[in-house]
Amino acid sequence: MTSAASQSLPGINWQASNPERFLDLKSKLSALLGDRYSDTQTVREHHSEDEAYHSGLPDHVAFPASTNEVSEIVRLCAEHDCPVMAWGAGTSLEGNALAVAGGLCLDLSQMHDVVEVHAEDLTVAVQAGLCREELNLELRHTGLFFPIDPGANATLGGMAATRASGTNAIKYGTMRQNVLRCTVVLPDGSVIETGTRAPKSAAGYDLTALFVGSEGTLGIITELTLRLHPIPETAASIMCIFPTLEGAVETVILAIQTSLDPARIELMDEAMMAAINSFEKADYPVSPTLAVEFHGPPAAVAEQMERFQELVEGEGGTVSRTATKSEERSALWKARHNALYATRSLQQGKKLLITDVCVPISRLADCIMATREDIDSSGILGTIAGHVGDGNFHAFLLFDPDVPAELETVEALHQRMGARAIEMGGTCTGEHGIGVGKQDLLRQEAGGSTQTMLAIKRALDPDGVLNPGKIFAQTNG
Amino acid sequence: MTSAASQSLPGINWQASNPERFLDLKSKLSALLGDRYSDTQTVREHHSEDEAYHSGLPDHVAFPASTNEVSEIVRLCAEHDCPVMAWGAGTSLEGNALAVAGGLCLDLSQMHDVVEVHAEDLTVAVQAGLCREELNLELRHTGLFFPIDPGANATLGGMAATRASGTNAIKYGTMRQNVLRCTVVLPDGSVIETGTRAPKSAAGYDLTALFVGSEGTLGIITELTLRLHPIPETAASIMCIFPTLEGAVETVILAIQTSLDPARIELMDEAMMAAINSFEKADYPVSPTLAVEFHGPPAAVAEQMERFQELVEGEGGTVSRTATKSEERSALWKARHNALYATRSLQQGKKLLITDVCVPISRLADCIMATREDIDSSGILGTIAGHVGDGNFHAFLLFDPDVPAELETVEALHQRMGARAIEMGGTCTGEHGIGVGKQDLLRQEAGGSTQTMLAIKRALDPDGVLNPGKIFAQTNG
DSSP: OOSTTOOSOTTOOHHHHOHHHHHHHHHHHHHHHGGGEEOOHHHHHHTSBOSSSOBOOOSEEEOOOSHHHHHHHHHHHHHTTOOEEEESSSOOSSSTTOOBTBOEEEEOTTOOOEEEEEGGGTEEEEETTOBHHHHHHHTTTTTEEOOOOOSSOOBHHHHHHTTOOOTTHHHHOOHHHHEEEEEEEOTTSOEEEESOSSSOOOSSSOHHHHHTTSTTSSOEEEEEEEEOEEOOSEEEEEEEEOSSHHHHHHHHHHHHHTTOOOSEEEEEOHHHHHHHHHHHTOOOOSSOEEEEEEEESHHHHHHHHHHHHHHHHHTTOEEEEEEOSHHHHHHHHHHHHTHHHHHHHHSTTOEEEEOBOBOOGGGHHHHHHHHHHHHHTTTOOEEEEEEGGGTEEEEEEEEOTTOHHHHHHHHHHHHHHHHHHHHTTOBSBSSSOOTTTTHHHHHHHHTTHHHHHHHHHHHHOTTOOBSTTSSSSOSOO | OOSTTOOSOTTOOHHHHOHHHHHHHHHHHHHHHGGGEEOOHHHHHHTSBOSSSOBOOOSEEEOOOSHHHHHHHHHHHHHTTOOEEEESSSOOSSSTTOOBTBOEEEEOTTOOOEEEEEGGGTEEEEETTOBHHHHHHHTTTTTEEOOOOOSSOOBHHHHHHTTOOOTTHHHHOOHHHHEEEEEEEOTTSOEEEESOSSSOOOSSSOHHHHHTTSTTSSOEEEEEEEEOEEOOSEEEEEEEEOSSHHHHHHHHHHHHHTTOOOSEEEEEOHHHHHHHHHHHTOOOOSSOEEEEEEEESHHHHHHHHHHHHHHHHHTTOEEEEEEOSHHHHHHHHHHHHTHHHHHHHHSTTOEEEEOBOBOOGGGHHHHHHHHHHHHHTTTOOEEEEEEGGGTEEEEEEEEOTTOHHHHHHHHHHHHHHHHHHHHTTOBSBSSSOOTTTTHHHHHHHHTTHHHHHHHHHHHHOTTOOBSTTSSSSOSOO
């Protein structure tokens, strides 16, 4: 909590400023929740960090079991003017769920039921605390799956709240396209339903799209209906290496601009492949590498594999592996899945700052090359990987949060990379959200529309109960 | 203007209530726009009806040529408390753009430029008044196209404002998925940009998704960046007839539930085929009919055509035509494109009320059968067609707006069909929007979330300048 990288707002802590309110709220929440309420140091610390380098210690933690309980908790917190931060699996990367000003952490992990599978409609209703891997386990006998895969085994509510995407988004879309309906607890404790189970709608304002990506600042998503997809009849993966990063990126651009329809298309740079070799005790060629997968009926997949290989060869690349059986494909994808952990293992004890820019695909090669140069000239150890079919990639930057100069260097890199993406017509965040870490970049990117966002925040949460200090440091500015 | 079906708010007309403000505003707008401003009866009447049965006469009409002019016009109107209704091609079906309380019609048809084609990024920036057919003409040498096709040659701004979709949405999505970025004039005349040119983003609230589908009640979209798609290398269409409506719908459901990926999948019922025969002097079998199209590389398309034909035969259907060449496909699709006009031609002088329900696909057969029974027992002449792959279909109901009993019958049918869709977990509008015609149904469908929509409306347009009386009759309730 005392590291230089802590993002707790200095001098602001709800409990310290409201000792009597805290005791009153504590007694009411204890009466409501019994042992599903805690203010012990251990439980609070378990909810004080996410997977990157931000931190913030909540004053207390509640574990609701139903939408009704969430409603009652939020109503009580609003009465006591106590901030409420929804918490899923703690796998955010921008401090999105952290208690930067104290208050109540609302841990939804006990709300992990599959509410209703509508296999015939390709939809499923789930509670917000269900994790995506558990959902796919539950679905395994239906012939359907939920494709959004941000890497971490995040909760589906958390994925909705940060508008997550990941490796499969190029074919299946992000959470924006795959959430049909939400049950939302508003800041006064009232409960609304947004959207319907129909595949599309033009009925009034698109509230589902508004709550998806709002990072728990407008309402708490407690239940959601998701689109499912048929498990592909055939899937084939291919790994290819390139003499240059440009060749790899150019191959991606050509694949997207022609009619190829990859399910995933992922880039790892040389530094990342070296990290993975070291982490997995493997001997992948240390070259810019693409991992690609195609889904569909057999003839369509075969046709696409063949065309993709032609593109690879045209750019001077070489196919290093192909896989069609499920276990072989998992083995091929293991490298990409280990990207974060492999980088972290390069320097034990260091933290990661992970950038998340997304640019128009015509600017992708320039953007990645400039990012690599930035890292190389900074003295920081960093790797690059990303969902390049979407124009989205990440620099994984290692630093010691207790060494101010290192923190300063990575934060400067972060700002510089975000600003470059914005200048190229892109965004500072493709899938991680704003949280506490990208608020300056949001203002650069969104300009005057930030005021429109703030007007919505003030209209729906006039007292600033939900997740204060996120997306916007202040909501009255 | 005096028909029983007029939706002008009784007793409310802006000019009549504000004669001096009108004269002052008129002189300022004339000075700004010259002959691109008019308050002649002819021009006003040209902007008083859409393609269905609603009407509303604006007090005056402006034809801006730029976002700056729109900004200045909206600012002047806000100062004079004069309602502003954005107008595209006048092809709405729910009175979405009509001046139900008088005020200024903002005709964007002179803002019809393609601003910038980014072929390599598969995006294009256009002014809001450009029509979709003209866009595709402009794109014809790029190998790309904009797939959203609501039937009418609507403006792209109007399509965004009503969250339009149409025949291709099953593969390419609706306007929700295909608008990346908007330039929006807010009710006070200020101008914001929402979104970026990157394929995805997690940067703050999804304002693009909020303005798309807001029917001009929150801001005026003056420019927008759209996703483009490669023109498919191969396309193949197929028309099939079925002994029963259930067989046709069951085929659609099976196609969606397996891995088939149609670009369009459209149903026409017996009554519609009879209307088309009469309109086109054709001799299509008068049976429930599906028209389907597949897009993609040759092997993938051939594989899908073969599988689809198996499904058709399994449900007792017969393939009546197939087409692969562009002209042959256009001929095959002519019947579907003429659905509205064919129905209208059955009873000259009558108007059309077109329903727009969308339900989970498992309820589609029940919903269509019950709709057909409703029509048959009502004494009203009506046909059915729709984008059934999305669960979305339309009943085209003919009535004489000057015969109160007929109007009452079709409006009762409309309410009943909307309520049924909502009860089935669906929506009262898949793609036409709420406008003035579906406000009661919106309240049934959205329940308490209507209050959240109203809170947003009041926050962004506190004085109710933009398109009053649409989506919500009152915004203070």
